[in-house]
Amino acid sequence: MIQKKVDFTTLLAEDDDDDYLLTSKAFEGSPIKSKLYRVKDGQELLDYLLRKDGYTSPASSPVPDLLLLDLNMPKKDGREALKEMKNHAVLRHIPVVILTTSNAVEDIVQAYETGANSYVRKPLGFDQYIETIRAISYYWFKIAEVPPTKD
Amino acid sequence: MPLFGRKRDHGNFGLVVEASPSGMIMVDRGGKITLINRQVEKIFGYSRGELLDRKIEILVPHRFRAKHTAYRDSFFKDPQLRFLGAGRNLTGLRKDGTEVSIEIGLNPIHTPQGLFTLASVIDITDRIRSENKLRETAEALQRSNDELEQFTHVASHDLKEPLRKITAFGDILAREEATKLSPVGKDYIERMRKAAERMQDLIEDLLLYSKVNQEPARWESIELNEIVRGVLVDLELKITELKAEIDVGPLPRLKVDKSQIRQLFQNLIANAVKFHCKGRSPCVIIRGVEKSNGLAEITVQDNGIGIDEKNISKIFKPFIRLHSREEYEGTGMGLAICHRVVSRHGGRLTVKSKPGEGTTFTIELPVSSRGVDE
Numbered sequence: 166m167i168q169k170k171v172d173f174t175t176l177l178a179e180d181d182d183d184d185y186l187l188t189s190k191a192f193e194g195s196p197i198k199s200k201l202y203r204v205k206d207g208q209e210l211l212d213y214l215l216r217k218d219g220y221t222s223p224a225s226s227p228v229p230d231l232l233l234l235d236l237n238m239p240k241k242d243g244r245e246a247l248k249e250m251k252n253h254a255v256l257r258h259i260p261v262v263i264l265t266t267s268n269a270v271e272d273i274v275q276a277y278e279t280g281a282n283s284y285v286r287k288p289l290g291f292d293q294y295i296e297t298i299r300a301i302s303y304y305w306f307k308i309a310e311v312p313p314t315k316d
Numbered sequence: 317m318p319l320f321g322r323k324r325d326h327g328n329f330g331l332v333v334e335a336s337p338s339g340m341i342m343v344d345r346g347g348k349i350t351l352i353n354r355q356v357e358k359i360f361g362y363s364r365g366e367l368l369d370r371k372i373e374i375l376v377p378h379r380f381r382a383k384h385t386a387y388r389d390s391f392f393k394d395p396q397l398r399f400l401g402a403g404r405n406l407t408g409l410r411k412d413g414t415e416v417s418i419e420i421g422l423n424p425i426h427t428p429q430g431l432f433t434l435a436s437v438i439d440i441t442d443r444i445r446s447e448n449k450l451r452e453t454a455e456a457l458q459r460s461n462d463e464l465e466q467f468t469h470v471a472s473h474d475l476k477e478p479l480r481k482i483t484a485f486g487d488i489l490a491r492e493e494a495t496k497l498s499p500v501g502k503d504y505i506e507r508m509r510k511a512a513e514r515m516q517d518l519i520e521d522l523l524l525y526s527k528v529n530q531e532p533a534r535w536e537s538i539e540l541n542e543i544v545r546g547v548l549v550d551l552e553l554k555i556t557e558l559k560a561e562i563d564v565g566p567l568p569r570l571k572v573d574k575s576q577i578r579q580l581f582q583n584l585i586a587n588a589v590k591f592h593c594k595g596r597s598p599c600v601i602i603r604g605v606e607k608s609n610g611l612a613e614i615t616v617q618d619n620g621i622g623i624d625e626k627n628i629s630k631i632f633k634p635f636i637r638l639h640s641r642e643e644y645e646g647t648g649m650g651l652a653i654c655h656r657v658v659s660r661h662g663g664r665l666t667v668k669s670k671p672g673e674g675t676t677f678t679i680e681l682p683v684s685s686r687g688v689d690e
Contacts, residue, residue, distance in 0.1 A: 183481045183485075184481075187481075187484050187485075190488065266477060266480070287480065289480055289483055289484070289516065290483050290484060290487045291483075291485070291488050291491065292487055292491075294484060
């Protein structure tokens with residue numbers, strides 16, 4: 166029997182400050198509490214997950230239970246970062262939800278092919294934002310069974 | 317019949333050849349030049365004396381000479397009149413070594429001295445230059461059109477981004493800061509959010525409009541009745557609310573881009589219901605016939621407010637609205653999208669209307685449309 170976690174960690178890979186603000190506000194309004202950490206591009210994301218550079222401390226950069234990944238980011242974009250994660254023996258177990266403005270069919274298809282666990286468009290209004298974050302949290306933290314994270 | 321008759325009349329023949337606006341070269345069975353006119357001197361830069369009795373291949377660029385000799389032999393074996401129109405565009409070699417684009421017509425001439433070939437030669441350098449110029453202009457135009465389409469597409473995508481944030485932060489303001497605002501402040505926020513919503517609709521429609529030409533169409537065989545049924549389900553709320561009556565006759569089977577044609581009927585039927593006369597339930601009649609010329613004609617007729625004669629020419633243009641927002645909601649893109657969809661299918665969309673009585677849109681579509689881009 167797997168012990169159910171009570172405190173959750175979400176990592177948001179998002180270059181846009183406004184979207185970070187909206188997402189963190191939406192998390193505040195969600196009944197399922199989760200600590201939110203943020204990286205600003207694909208390179209930072211991999212550094213964080215691989216505990217490189219400024220991310221060596223497990224206390225300040227814990228292994229996330231869920232990754233919210235934007236596709237269009239500078240340096241290394243979300244598509245490349247996802248590919249590298251899913252090719253990594255350990256990182257591939259982290260559930261990835263793509264959170265993007267793109268609704269291009271090729272992006273959706275490619276994301277799932279690369280191993281994304283879900284694909285969600287950034288909602289238009291803030292009410293929908295809250296609704297979306299609430300639904301994602303509820304599903305990934307309360308319903309889905311996921312591989313245990315190692316720290 | 318050969319141009320100059322079978323019998324050779326030396327005096328007149330020479331005059332006619334000399335006066336011809338085309339270059340004229342007579343060649344014997346062995347390929348030797350026996351007669352030329354002034355035009356040939358002008359085209360190739362040789363004097364008469366330099367060409368007479370020489371092999372015709374002197375006027376052919378080196379790389380084509382071997383082929384030309386063989387071609388000439390076969391022509392003499394089976395001489396057939398070849399008119400200029402059927403002639404090929406060829407390249408001639410001038411005395412100064414430059415090449416000239418020419419068109420050639422061949423004409424077998426039987427004389428007491430045997431079979432000759434009279435070739436008429438036209439310098440088509442200018443024609444080719446203007447053809448090229450025309451093609452280049454057309455290509456440049458196409459390119460700039462494509463770029464404009466591309467621009468619209470990208471711009472409308474990028475415009476959505478900041479708009480999404482205006483909406484979201486407007487929402488937060490209204491949600492979390494409302495208690496600190498005066499009624500006037502709340503009203504301002506409400507106006508701002510409404511405007512953002514409207515802009516969202518405009519951008520969505522602009523995207524839809526540019527998508528009609530941007531995305532490759534997928535041609536598939538569809539039952540038009542099925543498409544219309546789907547549209548009516550989507551519009552059910554409005555139809556019930558307005559007690560609209562929609563009468564759909566048997567419609568033809570078409571080979572079209574399904575999503576675009578669905579959009580077309582969605583817009584036309586939604587308009588027919590929307591622009592109804594106050595106090596009169598909307599009644600929409602949809603009929604279709606397949607005509608003998610490979611075209612299907614579908615009409616969408618309503619009993620609505622109609623369109624004033626002077627506005628008819630405007631309605632298919634993007635962002636044209638004939639009514640205030642308070643009277644009728646909308647972005648003014650609906651009919652522009654319709655028009656584009658029909659053109660993309662190689663068809664025609666026309667309208668007849670009487671103010672106060674109703675409007676009829678007529679769609680002519682090729683039954684098996686392969687569109688205009690293939």
